Each structure stands twice: as C-alpha cells, then as structure tokens.
Amino acid sequence: MNGRLWHFVGGSAGQFQVTSVTAISGETLPAAPRLFVGQEAPPPSSEAFRLLGVVSNERYATRSEKGELVARQEAMGRAEAREGAMIAIKKNDQWWAMPQDERRAIFEERSRHVQIGMDALPQVARRLHHCRDLESDAPFDFLTWFDFKASDRNIFDDLVACLRDTEEWKYVDREVDVRVVRDGG
Numbered sequence: 001m002n003g004r005l006w007h008f009v010g011g012s013a014g015q016f017q018v019t020s021v022t023a024i025s026g027e028t029l030p031a032a033p034r035l036f037v038g039q040e041a042p043p044p045s046s047e048a049f050r051l052l053g054v055v056s057n058e059r060y061a062t063r064s065e066k067g068e069l070v071a072r073q074e075a076m077g078r079a080e081a082r083e084g085a086m087i088a089i090k091k092n093d094q095w096w097a098m099p100q101d102e103r104r105a106i107f108e109e110r111s112r113h114v115q116i117g118m119d120a121l122p123q124v125a126r127r128l129h130h131c132r133d134l135e136s137d138a139p140f141d142f143l144t145w146f147d148f149k150a151s152d153r154n155i156f157d158d159l160v161a162c163l164r165d166t167e168e169w170k171y172v173d174r175e176v177d178v179r180v181v182r183d184g185g
C-alpha cells in the first residue's frame with residue numbers, strides 16, 4: 001500500500017455525513033449522502049464519485065514559513081473538530097505552463113496564501129493531496145482537506161472567502177466545496 005495515498009469517496013458509506021456540495025467554479029460533483037476518507041479501499045457502497053490524492057513534498061513553503069506552520073498547526077482528526085471540508089481544485093493550463101518561481105510569486109508574494117492561511121491556525125487543521133500526476137486527465141489537481149470545531153466554522157468561511165479573492169484563484173478553473181460532519185460526538 002502507498003502510505004501517502006488517500007481515497008475520498010462520495011456515496012452511501014463513510015465516516016462523514018455530507019451537508020453540502022457546492023460548485024464554486026466549473027462543473028460540480030454529484031451529490032452523495034456520505035463521504036469516506038481513508039487509506040484502505042473504501043467499503044462497498046453505491047458511489048457518486050471517487051477521488052484519489054497523494055500527500056507529497058512541499059513545493060512553495062520556505063524554511064521560515066515551514067517553521068511557523070509547524071509551530072502553529074494541529075494534526076487532523078482532533079476529537080472536537082467534527083466539521084470538515086473537502087475542497088477539490090483544478091488550476092488552468094496557464095498556471096501549469098509557468099515556471100516554479102513565477103508560480104511561487106503569485107502564490108505567496110502577491111496572494112499571501114500562507115500568511116492568510118496562518119491566521120486560521122490552529123483552529124483549522126489541513127492536509128493537501130496532489131492528484132495531477134496520478135492519472136492522465138485527473139478531474140482535479142488538488143484535494144484539500146480540513147477540519148475544525150463547529151464554533152470555528154466562521155474562521156474557515158472567512159479564510160476561503162479571502163483566498164478566493166486572490167490573484168492565485170484567477171488560475172482556478174474548477175472548484176467544488178464539499179462540507180461534512182463526522183459521526184459521533
């Protein structure tokens with residue numbers, strides 16, 4: 001098993017109840033009552049969508065940004081963080097045609113992605129999965145996965161609103177925001 005591979009399956013089974021599926025840009029994903037997130041093969045269910053992503057090395061964060069992130073961030077799966085979001089994102093050809101230094105300039109120097117994100121730590125925990133190189137014609141480039149307490153949902157909503165207003169997001173041509181609540185609690 002590839003220890004960095006994660007399945008996100010919308011269907012009739014899974015640890016999370018899906019509360020909304022919203023297309024922010026481009027085509028939506030089919031509605032599903034449950035979301036399975038895991039590293040093993042998902043349980044049998046009637047599937048509406050199945051997405052795959054791998055946790056990978058970092059591309060953009062500098063040494064000092066990484067130090068600050070490690071100092072502030074929490075791991076995913078805190079017992080009290082029962083709400084979550086899986087936001088699937090595809091960037092356009094113009095983004096991928098740029099060299100790394102130009103992408104970094106847009107991502108951080110001009111859009112301040114890490115600095116904006118840092119303000120939501122430690123209330124929001126995150127994990128980034130890459131999909132672009134897993135299959136030709138992958139429907140998304142990234143699966144982003146977050147959890148937070150219900151009482152911190154406004155911090156998450158403000159964060160996504162801020163990011164969607166940046167220059168970086170001009171290169172996003174498909175984005176689907178799936179909100180979930182974990183069973184139990």
Ligand code: HEM
Nearest residue numbers: 057058059060061087089114117118120124126142144160
């Ligand atoms: C919770 C606060 C957040 C922090 C601290 C944060 C931080 C980061 C960092 C450090 C990276 C770069 C990783 C690398 O060096 O390769 C990154 C990438 C990314 N983040 Fe965030 N982020 C946050 C929230 C979000 C949100 C809410 C979204 C989606 C709406 C998002 C979407 C992405 C995407 C798509 C990438 C990959 C960009 C690319 O490689 O082109 N992030 N984030």
